[in-house]
Amino acid sequence: MPPGAGRGWGGGRGAHGRGRGPQPRRIRRLLEPALLHLLRAGPLHGYALVGALEDLGLEAYPTDLSGIYRVLRDLEEMGMVVSSWDEASSGGPPRRVYELTPVGRQYLSDWVYDLRATADMLDRFLHSYDQGGLEEESD
Amino acid sequence: MPPGAGRGWGGGRGAHGRGRGPQPRRIRRLLEPALLHLLRAGPLHGYALVGALEDLGLEAYPTDLSGIYRVLRDLEEMGMVVSSWDEASSGGPPRRVYELTPVGRQYLSDWVYDLRATADMLDRFLHSYDQGGLEEESD
DNA sequence: TATACTATGTGCGTAATGCATATAGGACAC
DNA sequence: GTGTCCTATATGCATTACGCACATAGTATA
Numbered sequence: 001m002p003p004g005a006g007r008g009w010g011g012g013r014g015a016h017g018r019g020r021g022p023q024p025r026r027i028r029r030l031l032e033p034a035l036l037h038l039l040r041a042g043p044l045h046g047y048a049l050v051g052a053l054e055d056l057g058l059e060a061y062p063t064d065l066s067g068i069y070r071v072l073r074d075l076e077e078m079g080m081v082v083s084s085w086d087e088a089s090s091g092g093p094p095r096r097v098y099e100l101t102p103v104g105r106q107y108l109s110d111w112v113y114d115l116r117a118t119a120d121m122l123d124r125f126l127h128s129y130d131q132g133g134l135e136e137e138s139d
Numbered sequence: 140m141p142p143g144a145g146r147g148w149g150g151g152r153g154a155h156g157r158g159r160g161p162q163p164r165r166i167r168r169l170l171e172p173a174l175l176h177l178l179r180a181g182p183l184h185g186y187a188l189v190g191a192l193e194d195l196g197l198e199a200y201p202t203d204l205s206g207i208y209r210v211l212r213d214l215e216e217m218g219m220v221v222s223s224w225d226e227a228s229s230g231g232p233p234r235r236v237y238e239l240t241p242v243g244r245q246y247l248s249d250w251v252y253d254l255r256a257t258a259d260m261l262d263r264f265l266h267s268y269d270q271g272g273l274e275e276e277s278d
Numbered sequence: 279t280a281t282a283c284t285a286t287g288t289g290c291g292t293a294a295t296g297c298a299t300a301t302a303g304g305a306c307a308c
Numbered sequence: 309g310t311g312t313c314c315t316a317t318a319t320g321c322a323t324t325a326c327g328c329a330c331a332t333a334g335t336a337t338a
Binding site for chain 3: 309
Binding site: 025028029031063064066067070091092093094 | 293294295296297298301302303304305
């Protein structure tokens with residue numbers, strides 16, 4: 001049993017005993033840099049960002065729509081993005097389109113710096129695990 | 140402004156993220172596999188695990204003692220470790236010594252599998268970021 | 279007795295976030 | 309023109325992870 005009861009925490013609300021609830025995303029607030037990164041390619045609205053996220057290869061991070069909208073509004077409040085209502089509606093309610101700001105670009109850069117440090121740390125840990133396992137493989 | 144600052148994480152004590160000072164814990168519950176991994180080398184008590192954690196190279200994850208004790212107790216409740224009071228006291232209150240169980244070893248293995256997936260995902264994201272930045276450097 | 283170091287543990291507040299739900303425009307079937 | 313579905317945005321609620329403050333207690337020593 002993996003820590004999160006498998007990688008399917010987007011599908012079924014399975015049974016898991018203990019006090020361990022479903023294991024959500026591993027990296028905190030990853031949605032924030034992910035959305036900012038996607039907006040580098042051009043303005044997008046929230047609903048479209050879902051598919052873009054999957055294309056990014058974050059399939060292990062199936063995100064609830066509400067999370068995306070929330071993060072986008074937070075980012076706008078922080079000045080990292082600006083939004084406007086899309087005029088050219090294409091069969092549906094109006095879309096709020098988000099665009100990356102220079103400040104947001106820098107913020108993303110900081111995020112990436114941080115994520116690299118996290119990745120390095122992870123690699124060190126995994127390497128240590130592999131090393132430590134050499135003599136433990138008697139099992 | 141780094142991702143963690145100004146939102147109640149790193150800003151509390153004058154320190155900010157970006158290289159120095161404590162940073163917000165990026166990977167959820169990393170303490171769990173970290174402690175299990177350390178226990179692979181042999182039984183240890185909570186207080187000793189602090190130093191061991193630092194030696195592990197998780198300096199970016201300065202952990203509060205309470206967190207360690209809490210995780211250890213949770214792990215024991217899950218059957219991943221077993222504890223016993225250390226007889227040979229060495230100048231201080233009794234120590235509760237934790238030992239990895241076979242189930243815990245497997246659980247750690249699962250954790251590591253999961254962390255590798257996270258590391259891969261992170262690498263893909265960072266690579267995508269680097270790629271996407273090629274044409275954006277006009278700014 | 280007081281202080282300091284070791285060692286374990288609890289209480290509390292908050293950020294992050296999954297899930298359910300609300301609201302509403304547009305398209306199409308009936 | 310009503311019902312249904314898809315698109316699209318948004319709010320409410322409960323849970324989890326976890327940092328920080330604090331409580332408890334054994335030992336040593338001044």
